[in-house]
Amino acid sequence: MVSSDRGADPNDRLNSILVDYVEALERGERPDRRRLLDSFPEHARELAAFFATRDRLDRIVAPIRTLAGSGIRRGLQSTQVDTRTDSSTPSEIGQIGDFLLLREVGRGGMGVVYEAEQVSLRRRVALKVLSFASALDPRHLQRFRNEAQAAAQLHHTHIVPVFAVGVERAVHYYAMQFIEGQSLAQLIADLRTANSRSSATALSSNHDTPIVTANSAERGSRGRAYFRRIAELVKQAAEALEYAHQVGVVHRDIKPANLMIDDAGRLWVTDFGLAQMRNDTGLTATGEVVGTALYMSPEQAVGQRGVVDHRTDIYSLGATLYELLTLTPVFDVEDGRALLYQLVHRDPRPPRTVDRSIPPELETIVLKAIAKAPTDRYATAQEFAADLQRFLDDRPVLARRPTLRDRAAKWVRRHRLLVAIAAGCFLLTTVGLAISTALIAREKIAAEDAYRRECRAKEQERQRAEEAEARRLEADQNYLRTRRAVDLFVELSNEELFDFLPLTGLRVRLLEAAIAYYQELSESRADPLVRANLETIRGRVARLHEDLGSLNVVSTLLLLEQPVVRTDIGLTSDAIDQLTPTLDRLRAYRQSSPSQPESPKSQIGEIAAEALKEVQKVLRVDQYLRLHQIFRQIPGPHVFGRPSLEALSLSDAQKIQIRRIRSEALYASLRLWSTAETRSASQPEFEGMWARTNERIIEVLIPSQRTKWAEMVGPPVQGEVKFPLHSSTRPR
Structure with missing residues (x-):
C-alpha cells in the first residue's frame, strides 16, 4: 500500500505515508496499522498520534454520516457542495470547540459543511470543516485558510460573513452565517x-x-x-x-x-x-x-x-x-x-x-x-x-454591441496563424496567376509578326531612354536642392548674429549638421566641390570648438570685474591691482566689433591663454575653482557645455536627451536675440529661459550625477552676478 524512498526527506516521506493511508481508507480498504508502525519505526510516534486523532474524529463524525442520506434541502454554504435532505429535526450529533454539530448540509472537494449551534452565543451557524485528506495536503490546507481569511475581511450585505476560525484537535474549521435558501x-x-x-x-x-x-x-x-x-x-x-x-x-x-x-x-x-x-x-x-x-x-x-x-x-x-x-x-x-x-x-x-x-x-x-x-x-x-441598474430603471445602457469590424478584428487576433496561412496562400496564388499571365502574354507576342516585334522593341527602348533621362534630371535636381540647403546651413553659420557667445553653440551645431550632409553627398556623388567644402567645414567646426572654449575662459575671467564676485572669492586689494591690466585687455576685447577684420577677436585663443596664465599667478587654487563655480551659476548655454557634460559621465541616452533640450533652447535663443531691439532689453528673458532649460537638464541626471553637479556649482553667490556680454547693442 505505502511506498517510500528511504533516501528522501523525512517530512516528505511521512506526508507520503499518511496520504497513502487516507486514500486506502477512502477506497474501502482497511490498512494494517501495526504493519505500518513496524515498517516505519522512525515515524512510529507521529503515526500513532495521527491514528489516535483519526479515531476521535471518526467517533464525532459517525452520527453525521448516518443522517447524511436523507433530509430536506437546506441552505448551501460552499461552492462545489452536494445538497443533502433530511426530513427529521436537526439534533446534536457531536461538538467541535464551541459548536454543536446538528447535521451535515453539504460536502465539497476540500471539506464538509454542517448546520451547527454556537453554544456561547446560542445562534445557528454553518460550520465548514476541512476533510482529512485535504488537511494532509499543504496546498489544500492553505486554500482552506485562504478562504477563511478572504471571507473574514469582507463585510458586505451580499457576502456571507465569517464568525469564527479555529483548529480543534487538529481539525480545521470556520463558522459562517447560516443561509436558508438555495x-x-x-x-x-x-x-x-x-x-x-x-x-x-x-x-x-x-x-x-x-x-x-x-x-x-x-x-x-x-x-x-x-x-x-x-x-x-x-x-x-x-x-x-x-x-x-x-x-x-x-x-x-x-x-x-x-x-x-x-x-x-x-x-x-x-x-x-x-x-x-x-x-x-x-x-x-x-x-x-x-x-x-x-x-x-x-x-x-x-x-x-x-x-x-x-x-x-x-x-x-x-x-x-x-x-x-x-x-x-x-x-x-x-x-x-x-x-x-x-x-x-x-x-x-x-x-x-x-x-x-x-x-x-x-x-x-x-x-x-x-x-x-x-x-x-x-x-x-x-x-x-x-448598467444593470439602468436596465431596471428603463434607461439606455452604456454597453454597445460590437460592430462587424470589431468582430472581424477580434477574430483575426484569435486566429493569427490561420490568417497568416490564408494570406500566404493568397499571395502565392496571386504570384502564380501573374506568372501565368506573363507567360501567356509572352507566347502571344512571340507569335506576332516579326516586323511588329521589332517596332515594339524600338518603342520600348525609346521609352526606357526617356525614363532614364527623366530619372537623371530628377536626381540632378534633388542633388542641387540638397546642395542649396546644406550651403544655406553654412551661410547661416557665417551670419554676424552668430558671433555672440551664447549662440556660438548653435553655430557649431549648424556646421556639424552641414558636415553630416556633405559627407552623405560626397558618398553618393563624386563632386570635388563637396569634398572641398567638407574639409573646410570640419576645420571651421574644430576652430569654433576651440574658440568656444576660449570665449568661456574670457567670460569666466571677466567675472572678476564684478564686486560681488571679488567679495565671494575673497580678493584682496593687492590682488585686484595685479589683475587690473589683464582685465582691461579682456574688457577691450569684449567691446571690440566682431565685424572689423582687424578685431582682436581673431586672436581669442592667444588672448584667453595669456590672460589665464596671469590670473592663475594671482589667484589661489580655491579662488580659481570658486570662480568657475560662480560662472556655472549664471543661466546660459555655457552651464552644460562640453567640459561640464564630460565631467558628469553621462550615458548615451542622457546625452541624446540633453542634446535635444539644448537644441530647443539654442533655437529659441536665436529667435529671441534676432527680434530684440537691444540685447540688454532681452537679457532677463534670455536668462529666465536658460534657467528653466538647465533645470530640465538637471532632472535628466541620476542622484550620483546630481551630487557631482552640486559640487561643480558650489553654494550660491550672495548677490547678483551678470554674464559678461560682448556688446549691449542688437546684432546687425
Missing part, C-alpha cells in the same frame, strides 16, 4: 426542470415569495418581470464583487453554485477558497488552471497568472447571467479540452438566438461582460452593476 445552480436546475411544465411565474413575484417552486413558469412564457428579477440578483452580486475588489480580493470562482439566494430573495456570495488577495504570494503557479471551467475567463483557461485580475470575476458573473437568461452555459460541451478551446477561440452564441424573449439590453450587457479580451469587458464590477 444556490443559483439549484435555481437553474429547477428552471430547466420546470421548462416542460406549465404554471405561474415565480421570480417575477415580490421578494417575500419563494424564489422558485415546483410550478415555475414555462421558459417560453417568461415575461419582463422575470428578467428584471434576474438583473436585480446579478446586480447584487456585482456590487458585492466590487466591494471585494476594492479591498484587494479577487474571487476567481464565481459560478451559480457559489451564489446563494435566501428565503427573502436576497443574494449572497460565498466560497472564497480560490480567492487571490492583494500582495498574495500565490497559491497558483504559472500555467495552473484554477476555477470551474464552464465559468472561468479565457485568461484563466490559458493559465497566465500575470493577466488574471478582477475582470476575471466580471466574466464569470457574466457567464452566470448568460445561463440564468438562456438556461444553458455559454459553451455547452462536456469534453474539458474542447471547452477550454472554445473559451479561448470561439465567440458565444448571442442569448437572443437561444431565446427571443430575452430583452436586447440584457443581451448587450451579457456580451460585454463575457468579452474575450479583459479590456473589452466592463472595467469594474460597479460599471457592470450600474
